[in-house]
Amino acid sequence: MSGSEEGSILVIVAHPDDESIGAGGTIRRHVEKGVSVDVHCMTGNEERNEELKAACGILGVRNLYLSERGDFAINEELTNEVVGAILKSRPKIIITHHPSDYNRNHQQCALIVSQAVEWASHTTIFEDAHRVDRIYNMEINTMISRPNVHVDITASYPAALAAIKKHKSQVKKADSFYVQLYDARTRLRGVQAKCKRAEAFAITLPEHAGPFYEKNSVDWLI
Numbered sequence: 001m002s003g004s005e006e007g008s009i010l011v012i013v014a015h016p017d018d019e020s021i022g023a024g025g026t027i028r029r030h031v032e033k034g035v036s037v038d039v040h041c042m043t044g045n046e047e048r049n050e051e052l053k054a055a056c057g058i059l060g061v062r063n064l065y066l067s068e069r070g071d072f073a074i075n076e077e078l079t080n081e082v083v084g085a086i087l088k089s090r091p092k093i094i095i096t097h098h099p100s101d102y103n104r105n106h107q108q109c110a111l112i113v114s115q116a117v118e119w120a121s122h123t124t125i126f127e128d129a130h131r132v133d134r135i136y137n138m139e140i141n142t143m144i145s146r147p148n149v150h151v152d153i154t155a156s157y158p159a160a161l162a163a164i165k166k167h168k169s170q171v172k173k174a175d176s177f178y179v180q181l182y183d184a185r186t187r188l189r190g191v192q193a194k195c196k197r198a199e200a201f202a203i204t205l206p207e208h209a210g211p212f213y214e215k216n217s218v219d220w221l222i
């Protein structure tokens with residue numbers, strides 16, 4: 001698996017379609033600016049993985065880490081798998097779910113990611129330990145009440161919408177709910193951010209607690 005250059009992004013999601021609904025416009029925008037974006041999905045099956053591949057093709061994703069694990073099979077045993085994805089992808093930032101999302105799988109994914117980010121940075125455990133700078137928590141159904149940043153996705157919205165529509169089984173099952181939700185949500189966030197369309201994120205600074213983290217020291221704060 002290709003090691004990553006500086007400044008790449010790893011998107012870690014619970015289900016196929018979360019990557020497009022939560023951050024499709026942001027992914028596409030960064031890919032267009034030359035940033036490599038990988039996606040790790042915790043659950044899947046043959047049909048949904050094919051849909052995910054097609055969606056990620058539209059978004060321009062570099063590496064896609066798939067699973068055949070069924071929905072609701074997300075638990076902390078997955079932490080090592082996520083650590084593995086982090087050590088392979090070596091991202092500067094991770095985009096994942098928000099811990100207050102109403103969906104339990106999304107909550108668990110957010111928790112597992114924050115644990116894995118800390119674990120993957122242990123130089124005493126991994127020779128190739130990797131330190132992630134920031135976690136960006138995205139929104140799916142549950143709006144983030146106090147987002148830290150809005151990303152202007154006006155130009156990449158059509159690609160993100162096309163990616164969502166590649167998740168045909170989900171679009172059909174939910175009677176286009178997510179297409180409508182994404183349309184309305186990105187317009188609302190655009191109003192807040194003074195652009196046509198935006199995606200909102202909360203930012204989590206990872207905790208790197210050990211005394212062996214030389215990078216925890218700074219000369220000054222400004």
Ligand SMILES: [Zn+2]
Nearest residue numbers: 014015018106
């Ligand atoms: Zn989901």
